[in-house]
Amino acid sequence: MAKNLVSKSLFLVCVLLSSAVVSAQEWIMPTPFSDRNQPTQIAYQFAEDVQAFTDGEVNIQVKSNGHALPHLAIPGAVMAGKVVIGEFLLGLLDKQNSVFQHDMIPFLANNYDDAQLLWQASKADTQYQLHKLGLHYLYVVPWTPYSVFSVRRIDTVADFDGLPIRAFNQTVTTLIQSLGASPVKIPLKDVKSAFEQGKLEGRFASLSVGEDSQIWDYAPYLNDLRIWIPKEIVVMNKRAYDQLDEKTKAAIDKASIKAERNGWIETKERVETDLASLKDGGIVYNQPSSSLLRELERINQRMTKAWVEQDEKQNGGIYRAYREAQRQSQTTH
Template structure:
């Protein structure tokens, strides 16, 4: 009888365990960049936190460096439910709604304080538009500043003329054209070979991506424009998120808050270390001249106005709120 009860109990434990494994959700999370980049490192930490906070009921397998999906394919894959969760540059959605263009308007917010202010005033409307696309917002991680890497030295705006520069969304394409350069679409995984084959002469990239890819080996000149601080965004398929129980939703939201907080703090700390690594690697470094900055500011004004005119209510309200937040942060009445 005892033997029977023990056997029965063991069987019950096995059934419960099997049921628990079967009910666990396992999600592949495609990310576009390599493991040394801060957004990817934050993604790994986020996945660990979700697993711990849900007691293993949600397991996220981060697939970095485009191994699961190419960068440009990730937004659509999450929208359609091909994958439950994914990470990509927020600006890749700029054709879906003009609000997403704010992330890559040159010099609109190119330091971390201003970038956070811009995100604070645009976040609610951004989430609203994400919902319309079937996406549920989880968190963002800013990049180290984007600057201009090229095969020849850039000292003034005329030096951009005729260069073939990588374009990856509508906003960047517009900027490249205004610089008098040629926008060229090249998948992220093919960027290095495109430079080696002479298909590209330049790219706008973060200091971190430049350091990680040893960019000095194919684009040895850096003009440290610090033109944007764009954000990687992590989203879930909204329908999949809505079907989760409240406890699981709360756990994911808690992990998301931590990821975003760490993202802003840790990325800011990497700026000088990434820049030092670039110089140690052999990058030929220069800062933009005042003349070049004035020329780029004129482009900023044009692109900002074009952005506002696309949706005067939504984008105009964001812009005015952003400028007011800047004034308040500096104590200007």
């Protein structure tokens, strides 16, 4: 009898353990950039928080630096459910709907206060369009400001003439063409070799990516235009999210709120340290001329107008809400 009780107890323990293993969810999370970049570091912390907040029921394995999927392939993979969760530049979706173009219109929001106001103004419409694509929004992390790294000094808009610059979405392609430069599509992993082969001579990149990739070795000039502050977005396949129980959803939402809050705070703190590291590495630092800034402002006005006119209700509403938030912020301060 005792032997039978022990056997039954062991059987029940094995069943319980087996059930726990089956119920635990293991997700691969592809991210495009290396471990030293702030969005990737936030992703690792997010994965730890999800595991803790779900009591180990959801385990996320972050695959950084494009090791799981190339950057441009991540949005489609999450939409199709090939991966449950992924991170990518929000602006990569700019062909899906014009709302996503707001993230990379030059000078629309090129400081952190304005970038946050723009995100708050655009967030609801962005989430709505993400849902239509089968994506569930979790959080965003801003980059340090994007500037132009190049093989030569850029003082005026004429210096962009014919310059081959990496283009990675339609909005950036439009900007490159507006500058008189030549857009070139090169995969992220091939950027350095493209510079070495002369296929690229310029690149829009954040200060963090420039510092991390030791960009001074192949594009030694930093033309510190600070054109925009784009966002990395983390999304889930919407169907996968909707199938989760309410407790798990709440835990993931809690981790997402923490990730986004920390992302805005910590990335802003990295601007000066990244800039110092670039200079220590040997970058040739160049402040933009007033004439170049004026030309960029004219491009901003044209691109903003074109963006609003694509969808007056949606994009126009975002733009007016953003400008009103700016006005109120200036009045408050």
